[in-house]
Amino acid sequence: MKKIVLGIALGVVAVALMVCAGVGIAMAKSTMKKLDSMQDLCQSMENGVGDLQDKNKELIAYVDEVKAEAEKGDEAEFVTIAGQYEIRDTSAISDAYKSGNTDGLTANEKETLKLAEKVLNEVTKPEMSNYEKELAIFTWIKKNVKHDEGALLAVVDPNVNTYTPYGVLMGKQAVCVGYATTFKLFMNMIGLDCMVMHNTDLYHSWDLVKLDDGEWYLCDLYMDGCGTTPTYNNFNCNSTQFLSGHDWDQDLYPVANGIKYNYANMNAKESTIEQMLAKIKAQMKVKKTNAAYYRLPAGTDAKYISQLASGIQERMNGRIGEGNFETNLTVDENGRYILGALFNYYEYEEPSETQLDADLEKLLNDTFGEVKSDYDHYEEDYCG
Amino acid sequence: MRLNEYTKKALVLITAASMCIGSFTACGSDKGSSDKKDNKSSESSDSNKSAEDDKSYKPAKEIVEAMASSVNTLPELKYVEYADESAQDTFESLCDIDYSLVKDFCIAYSIDTESPAEEILVIRLSSEEEAKENVSMLDERIDRRKKMFMNYKPEFIPIINKAKTDYDGSYLYLIISADSEVISRAFDNSVE
Structure with a gap:
């Protein structure tokens, strides 16, 4: 009996052991499976992390690119000119104009918007093209805002603001930064991209505006014409035209290569060389600031044109003084040269004559001839 | 823990010595503040001297x-x-x-x-x-x-x-x- 019980007990134990072994094996298998799946999971996590790292690198590269563009933009636009005129961002004002929501604007910005809106309503109509609006705004600013001559004094009045749109639209005086930022504000308000550019030594600024043809054009309100008389010789120019009188870091800004809305191209008159020279003589007789553009015959040699422009310039410098005449050259869409001739007569002064004793004057005149200005001499000999 | 007599006496002596050292330190501070007062008066005499110097220069x-x-x-x-x-x-x-x-x-x-x-x-x-x-x-x-x-x-x-x-x-x-x-x-x- 005892043996039977023992045997049964042993059997039960054996079964139990087998069951345990089976369970153990099953558990081991299950654990192995779990380990495998955990391994798979780890692998996929590793892969995922790898993907994330790659994505992270892409994101870092993108952020660096955006940051570099922003810094370039800051370096390109938002600088201080002449050590005192800070170029400020006006996009909040133009955005508010376009959206109709002025909640985020400061009191000063709201006032600026009011002043700018008044001008836009006065000089532009909805049916105008963007070019027509641009020209109307340029003309209004030029005619209504004069140079801040006090800006060149050794001590500048700190209470006079001529470098922000608010100061310019209130006081109707501007330094270059005032003209450029005000023009930019208006361009942004009518939906055009516009940047304020500056020269390499940070002493002058002007505008670069993108028109409907997708091309950039250069405008310098401060330097255009004379005082409050526009001649548009600094309106919608290309880089070649501007490089004769401006310098800038060309890596910072898009190239201005536009032809369609280039002012010289839009306003040039067909002319032979001889006809152009006769007309420039006639311009000189006008004796007030004026500009004209001459489209020369196809095939005119580049070297010949360049020498022609230089020759005219030298003779005008001698006749009416340096700084009172300038030329610029550009090319139309067909490769024909356009020569622009600008007269700034306001700076010309008749030379004063020494008051002499009558006998002495007679002696000098008998010896050397009467005193004549170069201008008079030129008129008699060349203008008829 | 009850302190024995010897320990109590030692503690009293240590406390008394500490108070003495503290009083000497306070005297040092007083001396420092009086130094500052001296400095102020010397600064005042310096500015007087500088004002006199300024007068000797042409405006x-x-x-x-x-x-x-x-x-x-x-x-x-x-x-x-x-x-x-x-x-x-x-x-x-x-x-x-x-x-x-x-x-x-x-x-x-x-x-x-x-x-x-x-x-x-x-x-x-x-x-x-x-x-x-x-x-x-x-x-x-x-x-x-x-x-x-x-x-x-x-x-x-x-x-x-x-x-x-x-x-x-x-x-x-x-x-x-x-x-x-x-x-x-x-x-x-x-x-x-």
Whole structure:
């Protein structure tokens, strides 16, 4: 009996052991499976992390690119000119104009918007093209805002603001930064991209505006014409035209290569060389600031044109003084040269004559001839 | 734990010694504050001495006036001097000399927009050494004025090219005028 019980007990134990072994094996298998799946999971996590790292690198590269563009933009636009005129961002004002929501604007910005809106309503109509609006705004600013001559004094009045749109639209005086930022504000308000550019030594600024043809054009309100008389010789120019009188870091800004809305191209008159020279003589007789553009015959040699422009310039410098005449050259869409001739007569002064004793004057005149200005001499000999 | 008599006595002695050391420290502090009072009185005598020193110098405005009147080619001038309310702001807009070094200054500048370049600036610093060290800041001002006029009114560059800077003792000057040489001699005579 005892043996039977023992045997049964042993059997039960054996079964139990087998069951345990089976369970153990099953558990081991299950654990192995779990380990495998955990391994798979780890692998996929590793892969995922790898993907994330790659994505992270892409994101870092993108952020660096955006940051570099922003810094370039800051370096390109938002600088201080002449050590005192800070170029400020006006996009909040133009955005508010376009959206109709002025909640985020400061009191000063709201006032600026009011002043700018008044001008836009006065000089532009909805049916105008963007070019027509641009020209109307340029003309209004030029005619209504004069140079801040006090800006060149050794001590500048700190209470006079001529470098922000608010100061310019209130006081109707501007330094270059005032003209450029005000023009930019208006361009942004009518939906055009516009940047304020500056020269390499940070002493002058002007505008670069993108028109409907997708091309950039250069405008310098401060330097255009004379005082409050526009001649548009600094309106919608290309880089070649501007490089004769401006310098800038060309890596910072898009190239201005536009032809369609280039002012010289839009306003040039067909002319032979001889006809152009006769007309420039006639311009000189006008004796007030004026500009004209001459489209020369196809095939005119580049070297010949360049020498022609230089020759005219030298003779005008001698006749009416340096700084009172300038030329610029550009090319139309067909490769024909356009020569622009600008007269700034306001700076010309008749030379004063020494008051002499009558006998002495007679002696000098008998010896050397009467005193004549170069201008008079030129008129008699060349203008008829 | 109950302290034995020996331990109690030791603690009392230690406490008493600590209090004595503390009282000596307080005396040291009192002595320090009296030193400060002494310093204040010596500072006061220093500023009195410096005010007396200042009186021995000719005011910068007098020198500038003498320089301006030495020629009759200058346009209408405006004067800003050290005592004016806006003096520091004006000075700091002119040059990068540390204003805390300035003992006196005066500028006479053209207010004629048809002839905007002319100016006469005289500055007095503490010593000849400081004047010598800082005169290059005035040369930098001339460079800035030149760049300004080259961009906007290049016809005035010949005047800027005749600009002069120099120092004599603790005074330094800048002159922008077609007659800078004559005006500089007036400075020399004035500070002799």
